[in-house]
Amino acid sequence: MSLGPVAVLPEYADEQLVTRLGIEILRCEPGLVIGTMPVRGNRQPVGILHGGANAVLAETLGSVAAWLHAGPGGSVVGLDLSVTHHRWASSGLVTGVCRPLHEAGAHATYGIEISDHTGKLSSTARLTCAVSAAAGPRGLPVRGR
Secondary structure, three states, X not given: OEXXXXXXXXXXXXXXXXXXXXXXXXXXXXXXXXXXXXXXXXXXXXXXXXXXXXXXXXXXXXXXXXXXXXXXXXXXXXXXXEEEEOOOOOOOEEEEEEEEEEEEOOEEEEEEEEEOOOOOEEEEEEEEEEEEOEEOHHHOEXXXX
16 A cells, blocks of 8 residues: 555555545646545534644645655655635545645655635645655665655
């Protein structure tokens, strides 16, 4: 099992939050990661999509983008996540589109726009990750894309 460029350790394959929330990665390439998540199963008690589910979708897409930036053998950890909810989603799928805002050195920041099933913007997020590229010969970072 993998999530984009990240291989899930076999002993944790059945413990993945993205599986429980129904998140699917549709497109995964440097500069663009797109994923969906159903509203069904991820609701607040009043029937709308839970804001925390939007945060998980945003962090998932941004983290996958950061893994792509780190390259094979690199590592990534989230440092800061900010999510603003603009309108609620109450049915269908939401779609998140993640693009880099800054990728350089030890940090990478991504902007994520989440839209409802009609294409209307429902949330925006910003994720900053610490990124460590794999060390190559002479200890120099190796960036793979």
